[in-house]
Amino acid sequence: MFHLQFMSLRMENESDAGVSARAQRKAQDKAKILQRENQRKIFKLVAKILKKQESERTQEESADLLQHRDTVQELSSRQVRRNVLKRKQEEVFDDSEELRFKVGQLAEGVRQAQHLVIYTGAGISTSASIPDYRGPNGVWTLLQKGQPVSSSDLSEAEPTLTHMCIRMLHKEKMVQHVVSQNCDGLHLRSGLPRHALSELHGNMFIEVCTSCSPAREYVRLFDVTERTARHRHGTGRRCVHCGAELGDTIVHFGERGTLEHPLNWRGASEAAERADVILCLGSSLKVLKKYSCLWSMNKPANRRPKLYIVNLQWTPKDDLATLKIHGKCDDVMRVLMEDLNIQIPAYNKMEDPIFSLATPLRLEEEDSHSRKVIAQSAGSEGSREQTGGGAVHGGWFGKGYSKGRTKKKKKV
Ligand SMILES: [Zn+2]
Secondary structure, eight states: OHHHHHHHHHHHHHHHHHHHHHHHHHHHHHHHHHHHHHHHHHHHHHHHHHHSOGGGOOHHHHHHHHHTHHHHHHHHHHHHHHHHHHHHHSOOOOOHHHHHHHHHHHHHHHHHOSSEEEEEOGGGTGGGTOOOSSSTTOHHHHHHTTOOOBOSOGGGOOOOHHHHHHHHHHHTTSOOEEEEOOOSOHHHHHTOOGGGEEETTOOTTEEEESSSSSOEEEEOSSOTTTTOBTTBOEEEEEOTTTOOEEEEOOOOTTOOOOOSTTTOHHHHHHHHHHOSEEEEESOOOTTGGGOGGGTTTTSOGGGSOEEEEEOSSOOTTGGGOSEEEOSOHHHHHHHHHHHHTOOOOOOOGGGOTHHHHBOOOOGGGTTSOOSOOOOOOTTOTTOOOOOOOOBOOSSSTTTTTTTTOOOOOOOO
16 A cells, blocks of 8 residues: 555656656747747847948947847858859859950960979860850759759760860970860860870770779770769670670769779879979869879979969869969960960861770670760761750769769650
């Protein structure tokens, strides 16, 4: 009996404690809400006062600002952050006079360079109707907004004026090495020798056998990536020598590329090490900046290479640049070549090295892909047809740039 009574007493006590703990929590929550509400009111008040000119503020308002100094600071730093973000995304164009003046300076820099290395990004291929990634209509920007990505057939693209200028500058020994983020293979197709090129993120026309040692390369005349993706690189075709499955060479977001070719990291880091001038063309540098070996940051600031940047948008290296040119790559390169008095060669399909590098498919492999094959047909010399708009399905293009978000595919 006593025992039972004791039990019930204890239960009562416990439920009492439960009630008071709950009440306490509730009170705490309420206090928190009130505090937040209060904070919001202060923010609103301060924001309103800050909108006024200093001379228009009443004494009371000025006192409010003094009282809520932390809020004033927070709000103004938020505004600064917003402005910076907005400015970074805007495309800026230097007017033609400024562009000409700046390119003059660039030409001087190129002439004086002992070891000039060029870093290229999607911006040099946009005129080949390959959209860039982070521009206002870039693949990445569209994917982030949940909009479908559409483009003309990427295999139709041909080297742009900028690709041809770079090849020529290399031929004239004014450029020693080219490091590219682009997978479109256009540097190679412009005739730039392979030893002078590092395609850090791969080449859509190259598949490799990594079972052979050294890795065996197969250059194809079509995009080999239609079935591949992040962490899934098998192309379905096999090595003629050892029978192992071939893989594409594309390096996706979050992957680490270790292939010697076409990535050629050794060539890139040696070139960066020796460079006294680096010219960045059409890259936001957001990815390239992460590759520390490209920027000689281990050297004291006065011994690092001079940096020239050509890009419409802000880049994280702008503050370190000797010169930033806001212009389209083709426009800048045209003026640069004029200043340097070098003729710009037209792209000539008949001389496109991809045709001599390519390994033909074996008979049984003919049906192993559905991508368009580049044809070396006569009469297409220098043609730059703008073919319009089917959606891109599968392959390297745009993949991985949405960081795991599902890509909205456009059905055709
Ligand atoms: Zn093999």
